[in-house]
Amino acid sequence: MGPVEIVFVTVWIVFGIIGVARGLWRELGATTMLLIALLVLQLLTNPKAPGYNYWKLLLSLFVTDPAAYQPVTSIIATVFLLLMAFISYEGETLTFPGKGSNWFFSLGAGLLNGYLFAGSIWFYLDKAGWPGGLIGPPFTPFYTNVVKLLPLAVLPWWLLLILVVFMMIMRVLK
Amino acid sequence: MFTFIIVVVAAVMTFFAVIGFLRVVRASVIILILLTTSLALLQAFGPRLIAIINRLWQFFMGGGLNALAGDGGRSLSEALSQPVKPPIDPNAPATFYLLTFYFIVLVALLIGSLKPFLLSGRFSFTGLLVGLINGYIVAAYSIAVLFPEFAVLPVPLPVKGMTPATPPQGLPLPGTEIVAARLLQFLDNLGSSPSAHFVVAGLIIVFIVLATRLSARKG
Known part of the structure; x- marks a missing residue:
């Protein structure tokens, strides 16, 4: 296991602990917000998604070198994710209506949010080739296997759309 | 260590x-x-x-x-x-x-x-x-x-x-540890599977349904 895995697994665990502290219903609100953020990012930054051409057009206004598209996209996406996580966790937040909670599901929801948040940042930093020069190949087998299972690597935009709609329905049903 | x-x-x-x-x-x-x-x-x-x-x-x-x-x-x-x-x-x-x-x-x-x-x-x-x-x-x-x-x-x-x-x-994770080796194999299989996205999305949906239903019942 290398430095990237150690740090991101720790962040993931911390999100689990935060989940227990905040409770299930608040965590589900954060899950919804993070899924919306991922949907937006997938729609715009994934080359197979319908919004990618618009994104490239927008980028070309500010970035002249096409080789810099991916790093710039990754940095913007990471900042956007941090902003969305901030909105989801700080102050008055979207909360699912519900009474009671149990620590097991709160922990699970926290871990799910950690996977969505930390996993997506990992995905974009990996795509950008780890800017800053502190991290570089060779990566461990654990890294190369996990990177294939990060949220944005496995969830296409249409599946994220289904998940967002599902969360909305669950919010209304409660 | x-x-x-x-x-x-x-x-x-x-x-x-x-x-x-x-x-x-x-x-x-x-x-x-x-x-x-x-x-x-x-x-x-x-x-x-x-x-x-x-x-x-x-x-x-x-x-x-x-x-x-x-x-x-x-x-x-x-x-x-x-x-x-x-x-x-x-x-x-x-x-x-x-x-x-x-x-x-x-x-x-x-x-x-x-x-x-x-x-x-x-x-x-x-x-x-x-x-x-x-x-x-x-x-x-x-x-x-x-x-x-x-x-x-x-x-x-x-x-x-x-x-x-x-x-x-x-x-690298110690290769002699069976659990670590199996975990790596499992991750590799799952990551390479064409249905990985359905598995991940399915797990999320099942978890949300269970969490909201069972927690609400307890409250």
Whole structure:
């Protein structure tokens, strides 16, 4: 296991602990917000998604070198994710209506949010080739296997759309 | 041993993250500023600090105070030229640097626990993020000194004599451990499967349904 895995697994665990502290219903609100953020990012930054051409057009206004598209996209996406996580966790937040909670599901929801948040940042930093020069190949087998299972690597935009709609329905049903 | 290192890193980062989460973000930012400032000072003035401490030590142990008072019959230059073993080896300053760093960490934690920074009734996500960075810094420098062969975490400010010049790129999971090998195999199979996205989305949906239904029933 290398430095990237150690740090991101720790962040993931911390999100689990935060989940227990905040409770299930608040965590589900954060899950919804993070899924919306991922949907937006997938729609715009994934080359197979319908919004990618618009994104490239927008980028070309500010970035002249096409080789810099991916790093710039990754940095913007990471900042956007941090902003969305901030909105989801700080102050008055979207909360699912519900009474009671149990620590097991709160922990699970926290871990799910950690996977969505930390996993997506990992995905974009990996795509950008780890800017800053502190991290570089060779990566461990654990890294190369996990990177294939990060949220944005496995969830296409249409599946994220289904998940967002599902969360909305669950919010209304409660 | 490597598992122990991971546990130490996770514990230190979690500790600082929880502190950041429970207190407002100002506490974590103050801690971060103190940590980075102390590291920058160690990077720039570390050898000079060691020289001063060693010189002071030699002064006191060689009877410098008596020489100053003029009652030992010894001149100041004699006192300073006495052969006294220095307390800090300038060629191996890592332990001294780490202890200095820990002292700053302790001071930073105490400052962070002052009344203006204490919990004001609301958890802080930005405090959590800054706390994670603080925890990472403390863990990375601790491992660089205490377990240099496992110093895989890159450090933001290399300090000569404290951090390795060329850190190891990464350590593979021990291949002999059956659980680790099976986990890797499972991740590889899942990641390579064309239905991975359905599996992940399905797991999320099942979890949400179970969590909302079963928790509501308990409430």
